[in-house]
Amino acid sequence: MMSTKPRDPALICLGCWDQMRMPIPIRGPLSVPFRVCGITQSKMNPNICTICERSFRYVKKERHVSVSATILFADIRGYTDMTERMNQMAVSELVSTFQDRCAEAIWAHDGIVNKQMGDGLMAIFNFPIKNERHASAAVAAAVEIQKSCKSALDKLGAGGKDASPNRLGVGVGVHTGTVEIGEFSTFRSDFTAIGSPVNMAARLESEAGAGEIVVSPEVAAEVAEHMMGATTRVATLKGFEEPVTVHVVAAA
Amino acid sequence: MMSTKPRDPALICLGCWDQMRMPIPIRGPLSVPFRVCGITQSKMNPNICTICERSFRYVKKERHVSVSATILFADIRGYTDMTERMNQMAVSELVSTFQDRCAEAIWAHDGIVNKQMGDGLMAIFNFPIKNERHASAAVAAAVEIQKSCKSALDKLGAGGKDASPNRLGVGVGVHTGTVEIGEFSTFRSDFTAIGSPVNMAARLESEAGAGEIVVSPEVAAEVAEHMMGATTRVATLKGFEEPVTVHVVAAA
Secondary structure, X not given: OOOOOOOOOOOEOXXXXXXXXXXXXXXXXXXXXXXXXXXXXXXXXXXXXXXXXXXXXXXXXXXXXXXXXXXXXXXXXXXXXXXXXXXXXXXXHHHHHHHHHHHHHHHHOOOEEEEEEOOEEEEEEOOOOOOOOHHHHHHHHHHXXXXXXXXXXXXXXXXXXXXXXXXXXXXXXXXXXXXXXXXXXOOOOOOEEEOHHHHHHXXXXXXXXXXXXXXXXXXXXXXXXXOOOOEEEEEOOOOOOOOEEEEEEOOX | OOOOOOOOOOOEOHHHHHHHOOOOEOOOHHHHHHHHOOOOEOOOOOOOEHHHHHOHHHHXXXXXXXXXXXXXXXXXXXXXXXXXXXXXXXXXXXXXXXXXXXXXXXXXXXXXXXXXXXXEEEEEEOOXXXXXXXXXXXXXXXXXXXXXXXXXXXXXXXXXXXXXXXXXXXXXXXXXXXXXXXXXOOOOOOOEEEOHHHXXXXXXXXXXXXXXXXXXXXXXXXXXXXXXXXXXXXXXXXOOOOXXXXXXXXXX
């Protein structure tokens, strides 16, 4: 199993280095003039910079590119139902805790938190920080997410009025393949990923119950080290004609 | 029916003005020193600035606040299925067109594009630009979205290999109520909205078929001017115990 300790803080942007071999200081004294010019750590991952985040076209010289990547979706199971039962403060705390725990796990494995949406998020592995074993990194992050969120959600659930702690849990879906990464609206400059593997990862996440990590056969084939104790089931996923044999990774 | 012409470009940030009565120049000669300091037009709406977007705590002096707002969700019906049939370039063009057309319609009614996620987006009306008739503004934007996307998607659908144009369409959901607006993770500084009305709006969008605008009874009660020709149906929405009588606004 991969290391669970946080990735060491990098002195230069790992994204600009991996994509362009350009050393952009993001920590330490050399980073000061850059920070004055607005080049700071990205919110997607503190080891990449805002050039990676907002200047995709400058980095890649294209509006979008095809990249082999692994996509991870996570969200809180039963969130809507819980929102109806818990007060706004408790819901805020729940969402913050979930987002923070997930981000830590994703960053520890060089992924980026590309999108956050309430109780959900989407992460990309292998862009802009390169990692040949991106499927494995994503599953390691997913295992971390489950462990770290479980303890946090159990604690919050016990404190929430009328909340039944046994219904709190996170669902994670992971798929790998060739995605299109770039800017897909003329007015936003932050990049994202689209394509069939992104949709598949989202559907796998929908398929995941509380505490489950559901991965595609393609991911399972690449992460033998995580497949001990995994179970399989056949799932029909919305928008995909053929049923898929999904693998449920043991998170504990 | 409300005007469909784009909102006039504002010289000062309408968000900072409405929230703090602070005139922050975003266009014209007075905006130059601000732009040098990194205070520019927000990607969420070009009539607000990056202070509104990224410095919620500075603007509101709180981590989050309760606000009466209207939430709009939109996404492309059959997108996953289309992604399987169309090439990546066509999918990219489809997503860009959808996002751009939606944003124009939302901005024309002083809403903000708070989240974009592939073929979907979430918009907020009444924050940070105030508008007492926010439910009406959101439905007017929804009608615009349907009109503007229909012509664009029909065109793209006809060009797409193997794509059946009759399956292309956008679904929109609109709900209004008191939401919690603020920052909900320690590492992101862009604000968002959470709470039951946000979840309900997302579920109404899921309920919407291609070309449909599905609104809650609360929205229907506030936008009489849009309810001519509307139909109703009873829907069971995931996470909500009681079935809801939803109103389907005539978009044409």
